[in-house]
Each structure stands twice: as C-alpha cells, then as structure tokens.
Amino acid sequence: MHPYLLALIGGALIGLSAVLLMAFSGRIAGISGIVAGLLPPKPADDMAWRVAFIVGLLLVPVVLALFAGDDRIGAPTVGLSLLIAAGFLVGAGSALGNGCTSGHGICGLSRLSPRAAAAVATFMATAMITVFVVRHVL
C-alpha cells in the first residue's frame, strides 16, 4: 500500500482511538498528559487506566512483529547526546505547554481550541527551524 494512504489510515486510527477514549471514559487522548500523570511529585489518583493505555501502546510492535513479521519501528537518526537533549526538551516542553502532538495536535485542533492551535503553530515552527538549522546551517 502507498505510504501516504497508510498514513491517512493510521491517522484515522489515531482519531478513532481519541473518539473511543472520549466516548467510553470521557478523556482526552494526549500521550504526554497520560504519561505525566504517572510521575512524581503528586501522581494522579487514576493511575490504572494510564498504565493500561501505555501497555496498549507497547503491545503494538510486539503484535506486529508476531503476526506481520515487521514491528514497523525505525532506528533513531541521531546519536546519544542529541537523544538525551531532545528527550529532556520534549518532556519539559510538553509538560510546560500541557500537551504534545496528540493532545494539542489531534484532540485540541478537533475541538477547535485556539490554545491548541497556538501550541501546534508554535511547535511546528520551532521543530522546522530546528531541523533547518541542524541540516542546512550547521
């Protein structure tokens, strides 16, 4: 299947997940928020469903490897020092901005939230500038 068609189908599945989580549990499918709620200080008092959602995420490559022969996980493109810096920035930034590509990008934009739109415009811009600087300037 063409990768763009797979991307559209994959995106639709992400949307389906967000809609079902709202329909069943009344929650926003924002990964950074789901993960951060498990962390100190003051972890959320509803840890069970957060852990279950993460287990669901982690099962996918295992199931794909077993039944499709390919876990569809790509290799990192950068070395350890950049991964460490990037990981820290992604964690701190999503916590400070209350969301990431899923919470602001999928759920927030779908709710026509101006806050989410501002966040998406900002992180798209800084991500593109970062890639531009790393690949074409440095």
Added chain:
Amino acid sequence: MREILAALLTGFIFGLGLCLSNMTNPAVVQGFLDIAGAWNPTLAFVMAGGVAVTFIGYRIVLPKGRPLWAPKFLLPAATAIDASLISGAAIFGIGWGLAGYCPGPAVVSLASGRAAVLIFVLFMLAGMILVRWMRVRLSATMPRTPIRERSA
C-alpha cells in the same frame, strides 16, 4: 475495570495508527519537518486523517452529555494563550525536531528494545518530572491546567 479495558483498547488502536503511518520512524518525521530539503509529507496525511475522524467523532460523542463508562467528560478548561503554553510548545518543538520523536512514538518504540530509545524516554520523563516539581514549588504563578467537567 471497564475504564481499564477501554484504555488498553484505545492505547492499542492509537499505537497501531502510529506504526502503520510510519510515525514510529524518526527519519520520516524529520523528513516532514525538513521543508528546505527532500520534504516528506507523510505526517500531514496522519494529521489530516486524525483530525478529520476526531472532529466528526467528538461532534457525535460530546453532545451525548456523558461518557458510556465514566461519570463525566474531562475536558481541558484552560483557554488562555499564555507564556507557559507558548514557551512549552516552543521547547517541545525543538526537542521534536532534534530527534524526530514526540511522546507517543517514543513510548511505542520502547517495545523494539533499543537502548537509545529507552534513554530518550528516561530523559523525557526527567523533563516532565522537573516541570511538575517546579509547578508544585511555584503553584501560585504557574497553575496546573484545571479540568473542566462537562455535562451536556
């Protein structure tokens, strides 16, 4: 128990969407962000599919007034476009561009057993803990986003 089942199922569907759409391949994500290079539009299709389904689905689900297996819809109540939103999003974008991982794909990629991904995720958790710790310390100036309870 039902909420745990719903979370397990929706987590799996979410992860399947990420894997099928190649978002668990950081080279593809960075290819989208590289507008001055060999631009790869894949991520735009993911966003289009995701927002289209969620936009329509939310319009069916939210007017029902309450979720099937929980008492209330828990929606973010914050509406202000403030400094922590914009600076947080800006910082997040820099990290996302540097490595091509945002939180969902990074967590899913843990299952491949690569030590480098584990290290990325550990530092991501450290960043989250630092901000949460700062929020507790400075709770007067940086309030947590309150959750609005919505019933019809």
